[in-house]
Amino acid sequence: MSRIGKAPIEIPAGVTVTVGNDNVVTVKGPKGTLTQKVNPDLQVKVDGNHVILERPTDDREHRAQHGLYRALIHNMVVGVSTGYRKEMELVGVGYRATATGQVLELSLGYSHAIYIKLPPEIKVEAKTERNKNPLIILESDDKQLLGQVCAKIRSLRKPEPYKGKGIKFVGEIIRRKSGKSASAK
Numbered sequence: 001m002s003r004i005g006k007a008p009i010e011i012p013a014g015v016t017v018t019v020g021n022d023n024v025v026t027v028k029g030p031k032g033t034l035t036q037k038v039n040p041d042l043q044v045k046v047d048g049n050h051v052i053l054e055r056p057t058d059d060r061e062h063r064a065q066h067g068l069y070r071a072l073i074h075n076m077v078v079g080v081s082t083g084y085r086k087e088m089e090l091v092g093v094g095y096r097a098t099a100t101g102q103v104l105e106l107s108l109g110y111s112h113a114i115y116i117k118l119p120p121e122i123k124v125e126a127k128t129e130r131n132k133n134p135l136i137i138l139e140s141d142d143k144q145l146l147g148q149v150c151a152k153i154r155s156l157r158k159p160e161p162y163k164g165k166g167i168k169f170v171g172e173i174i175r176r177k178s179g180k181s182a183s184a185k
Contacts, residue, residue: 005066009051009074012081017051017073019044025051025073029080031141032121036076038069051077079141086150088136092157092165097134099126104136108157108167122149135170 011017015029023038038044042065043054051073055066078084090097096107104124106114118124118138122145125137136153140146150169159166161177168174 005053005055005063005070007070008047009070009077011046011049011051011077015077015081017046017077019046025076027073027076027080029077029141031080031083034076034080034142036069036072038073039065042066042069044069044073075143079143083139083141084143084146085137085139086146087170088138088150088153089168089170090134090136091159091168095134095157095165096128097126097136099124099136104153106153106156114156116153118149119145121145136167 015027018026018028020026023040023042023044024035025038025044026033026035038053041056041062043056045052045054053066053070053073055062090106090108092109094107094109098105102118102120102122102124104116104118104126106116108114121140121142123139125139127135127137138146138150140149154167154169157166159168159172159174161175162179164174164176
């Protein structure tokens with residue numbers, strides 16, 4: 001049984017949380033504004049500097065949604081106050097990344113360059129240093145959108161298990177395989 005839904009969400013200074021009609025939660029902060037529609041069965045209360053979610057019954061569905069919406073609102077509060085940041089690394093000879101505005105250009109060993117137009121909520125930066133793998137740094141206040149964009153970029157060239165080439169997150173460990181072994185006679 002999850003107890004995540006019972007934990008109150010602390011609202012940091014500079015962040016305001018409002019609950020509108022139809023259970024729409026709006027969170028405003030220095031990094032931006034996010035909204036989330038909450039299931040009408042759940043009750044959302046703003047009490048001082050805490051947000052509390054209450055469920056009507058202990059049904060399986062109500063318990064699941066209690067924890068889900070609590071986590072979503074917590075991610076919104078963290079996003080508008082501090083924001084989220086993901087770093088991706090391009091491992092492979094000749095792999096390059098350049099960012100111009102909201103367009104990310106990737107050279108990943110294919111016969112053509114790949115251009116990705118990113119949503120305006122995401123800030124992108126591409127770093128290339130000598131003798132180091134190129135980095136793509138993505139920042140946003142929306143954790144869900146940021147994860148979705150990172151998954152899309154990673155799907156263009158997933159890390160392979162033999163040489164480890166591909167797009168991976170910084171700090172991610174790729175399980176390696178040994179490859180061909182010498183035949184025993």
